[in-house]
Amino acid sequence: MNVTVLLAWRNLWRHPRRTWLTLGAMVFSNVLLVFMISLQFGMYRLMIENTLLTFTGHLQVQAEGYNDNKKMRQIVPDIQALSTRLREKLTLNTVSPRAMAFVLASSKDRTYGIQVLGVDPEHEPLVSSIPGLVEDGRYLQASDTAEVFIGRVLARNLRINVGDELTLLGSGRDGSLAAAVVVVAGIFESGVTDLDRSIAEIPLTFFQDTFFMRGAGHQIVITTPDLSLVNKTVAAVDSILPKDEGLVTLDWNVLQPGLKQAIQADISSAFFMYGVLVVLVAFSVLNTQLMSVLERTHEFGIVMALGISPGHLGRLVMLETAMMGTIGLFAGAFLGGLVTLWFSYNGFSYPGMEDMAANFNLPSRFYPQVTVLAMFLGPLVVFLFTVLSALYPALRLNWxxxxxxxxxx
Amino acid sequence: MTAVRCIDLCKTYRQGDQDIKALDHVSLEINAGSFLCLSAPSGGGKTTLLNAIGGLDAPDSGEVWIAGRRIDHLKKSELAQLRLMQIGFVFQAYNLIPVLTARENVEFVMQVQGLSAAERVRRSSAILDEVGLSGLENRRPAEMSGGQQQRVAVARAIVSHPALVLADEPTANLDSRSSDELLRVFVELNRKYDTTFVIATHDQRVMGYARRVIKMLDGRIVDDIEQHAD
Structure with missing residues (x-):
């Protein structure tokens, strides 16, 4: 065996207690990092999927500028035909057209401003979770005409129930008055108050007739089998869209900038905390290796007299640290993986989490996901800082x- | 052939308010294959001279030549290379690496020299046998007596057959029997490999083995005696 490697390994165990303590700090922080990063990544994925699958979808086709200023006139022409074409070309069934208007919704004695959506009852359940959240009655059917599906809070505010009538009053695509009387077919409850208070869905064809859309709509909502396929699908959709109709494909980052910002803000604060943890571990290693170098000054003098260069000794110190870091990396990743695996089956929750989770339509228990990236990202950063922290003791030998x-x- | 040449070496240390002349215009020539003792009382300058010859410490002025090469102005890395390949050191306090076995201590320097594993094993076995440590190859320093440790240190110093071995008070921590055994090893190696031995000591017994004794006092050479070794 290489004597330098042997020497580095045995040097590591000259003071077993000190090495174990440093390793303990390293492993503990790695376990914490693996678990926290897994939890965080799992949570973000859940947040993204839940938020997008509730309503927005992974991507949408819209008229250019519609996303910033939702005017009735900015339309996707012949939206059903285009949706069918997209389904065929993408070989993806999760494509659904929508139209949208802001209206006054009146019951017998109450009126509220809401957003009414014209949806394709056949395809909407494939891109949105709202149709599956029926509390009373049923969701819209292809044969429906003047039926509406509303949120629980809106139903309560308007004091209506399944079978009751609701009057919708708004502006058509051409600016004329648009009005319709619809019957409540079903009531949903998502748990997100904003949605439950302000959304009503009616069949797209009925919407087009009521709001004089002449076959047009405002959004084609598309979901992909996996979040990682979004960019690829955006490019595919772009290539299918007619070039002269001013249509754009927007991914969820553009459609839900708040979601991305919330995640980025959370990542920033979390990574600051992780940074503090890593720096503390690095200082612990620096202390250990500096002590180790200082107490071996005499021995280093001897081997330098024998002709061993300071560079060789520096590499020896770096090798010792790298060995310690490697043990910390794999032990931390392994134990962190085990802890995460346990929580991935049993879930994780803490006081106050329910309220926070409800804001994003999330469950009150999170299930972290064990991935290679989450298992090794944190420990690799700790390893890197561990090795970097040994640079000073190693360079010190040059003097x-x-x-x-x-x-x- | 000249192994070591020192020309007008001066070295002054500052100790408190006082300047101490450790080397005071020392000039010296040592032939290859010599067995020489530097003798001086404590503070006489023998260790300083040994360090200057070994390139461990630079003189304030003067020149040091080893095997025809001037070394007093070499860079640290060049001096390390010189010591690694041409000079062996033996110290008073053995100074073995405590976590390595006798064999590994001997092999460590050879590995840095770039010798293959097989060659290292062959040479370390031979040299440990030569210094009388057969069977103790796998013992760590703490498991050996002072004399045995010093013989490992000697084996480490001479395993690469350096032209010059510098020993600083090598018997100071040994009993008389161990000292004699060690000195006999020195003499044997000197005869067998024609290695130049320069030993700093104030031990009369060591001087008895030397063929040349240089006496120093207050940083100056005061006597240079050729003699028949015991």
């Missing part, structure tokens, strides 16, 4: 004078 070093006790 060591053999005679002075040999005089050291």
């Amino acid at each position: 060591l004078h053999p005679v002075a070093a040999m005089r050291a006790a």
Whole structure:
């Protein structure tokens, strides 16, 4: 065996207690990092999927500018035909057209401003979770005409129930008055108050007739089998869209900038905390290796007298640290993986989490996901900082004078 | 052939308010294959001279030549290379690496020299046998006596057959029997490999083995005696 490697390994265990303590700090922080990063990644994925699958979808086709200023006139022409074409070309069934208007919704004695959506009852359940959240009655059917599906809070505010009538009053695509009387077919409850208070869905064809859309709509909502396929699908959709109709494909980052910002803000604060943890571990290693170098000053003087260069000794110190870091990395990743695996089956929750989760339509228990990236990202950063922290003790050997070093006790 | 040449070496240390002349215009020539003792009382300058010859400490002025090469102005890395390949050191306090076995201590320097594993094993076995440590190859320093440790240190110093071995008070921590055994090893190696030995000591017994004794006092050479070794 290489004597330098052997020497580095045995040097590591000259003071087993000190090495174990440093390793313990390293492993503990790695376990914490693996678990927290897994939890965080799992949570973000859930947040993204839940938020997008509730309503927005992974991507949408819209008229250019519609996303910033939702005017009735900015339309996707012949939206059903285009949706069918997209389904065929993408070989993806999760494509659904929508139209949208802001209206006054009146019951017998109450009126509220809401957003009414014209949806394709056949395809909407494939891109949105709202149709599956029926509390009373049923969701819209292809044969429906003047039926509406509303949120629980809106139903309560308007004091209506399944079978009751609701009057919708708004502006058509051409600016004329648009009005319709619809019957409540079903009531949903998502748990997100904003949605439950302000959304009503009616069949797209009925919407087009009521709001004089002439076959047009405002959004084609598309979901992909996996979040990672979004960019690829955006490019595919772009290539299918007619070039002269001013249509754009927007991914969820553009459609839900708040979601991305919330995640980014959370990542920033979390990574600051992780940074503090990593720096603390790095200082612990620095302390250990500096002590280790200082107490071996005499020995280093001797081997320098024998002709071993400071560079070789520096590499020895780096090798010792890298060995310790490697143990910390794999032990931390393994134990962190085990802890995460346990929570991935049993879930994780803490006081106050329910309220926070409800804001994003999330469950009150999170299930972290064990991935190779989450298992090794944190421990690799700790390893890197561990090795970096040994640079000072290693470089310090360059200033060591053999005679002075040999005089050291 | 000249192994070591020192020309007008001066070295002054500052100790408190006082300047101490450790080397005071020392000039010296040592032939290859010599077995020489530097003798001086404590503070006489023998260790300083040994360090200057070994390139461990630079003189304030003067020149040091080893095997025809001037070394007093070499860079640290060049001096390390010189010591690694041409000079062996033996110290008073053995100074073995405590976590390595006798064999590994001997092999460590050879590995840095770039020798293959097989060659290292062959040479370390031979040299440990030569210094009388057969069977103790796998013991760590703490499991050996002072004399045995010093013989490992000697094996480490001479395993690469350096032209010059510098020993600083090598018998100071040994009993008389161990000292004699060690010195006999020195003499044997000197005869067998024609290695130049320069030993700093104030031990009369060591001087008895030397063929040349240089006496120093207050940093100056005061006597240079050729003699028949015991």
